[in-house]
Amino acid sequence: MFNKVCIIGCGLIGSSIARAIRKNNLSNMTVSSNRSDSANKKVIELKIVDDSSSDTKKMAEGSDLIIIATPLSSYEDIISKIKDSLKSGTILTDVGSVKENIIHLVEKAIPENVSWIPSHPIAGTEESGPEAGFSELFKNRWCILTPSKKAKEKDIKLLEVFWTKIGSQVDIMEAKQHDYILS
Numbered sequence: 001m002f003n004k005v006c007i008i009g010c011g012l013i014g015s016s017i018a019r020a021i022r023k024n025n026l027s028n029m030t031v032s033s034n035r036s037d038s039a040n041k042k043v044i045e046l047k048i049v050d051d052s053s054s055d056t057k058k059m060a061e062g063s064d065l066i067i068i069a070t071p072l073s074s075y076e077d078i079i080s081k082i083k084d085s086l087k088s089g090t091i092l093t094d095v096g097s098v099k100e101n102i103i104h105l106v107e108k109a110i111p112e113n114v115s116w117i118p119s120h121p122i123a124g125t126e127e128s129g130p131e132a133g134f135s136e137l138f139k140n141r142w143c144i145l146t147p148s149k150k151a152k153e154k155d156i157k158l159l160e161v162f163w164t165k166i167g168s169q170v171d172i173m174e175a176k177q178h179d180y181i182l183s
Helices: 012-023 037-045 056-060 072-085 100-107 153-165 175-182
Strands: 002-008 027-033 051-053 065-068 091-094 119-121 142-145 169-172
Touching (some): 027 056, 037 051, 119 153, 153 169
Parallel strands (some): 027 051
Antiparallel strands (some): 119 142
């Protein structure tokens, strides 16, 4: 499905996505970027990614799909690190629970040739960290897509298929509607 996927932040959600990608053979290569060296070592030790580093720009380079799975407060810093290394045709998504404000923040910072399609997988447990993830976390759970103006229709469809293949039921809605319903 993808040649290279980069997951930024491999806590419960990010590591579960990585496991689901591996289990369902959705990428030739999966990499991650985490702030802590111990998290980078752990995800490699757990064999859920092929490579991991705190050098977010390096990990993002050449990726077909980049998933931001970090707190919303870190998005601006992440985007500033990766924006110049995004290749034409990259799909950029996230897993955050709020959409309207972050859509505009990211939209104005990324190149025109990148599809920015925010996602909100409605899944989780009380656990955290890379060890807590499991490939079935998204099975029979909703994932809401809130495409930005920079989203290409073919990429929206591809991301919808991605989430479906890891077990989610997908719905697409406006960011404002998403935030109203889920607040």
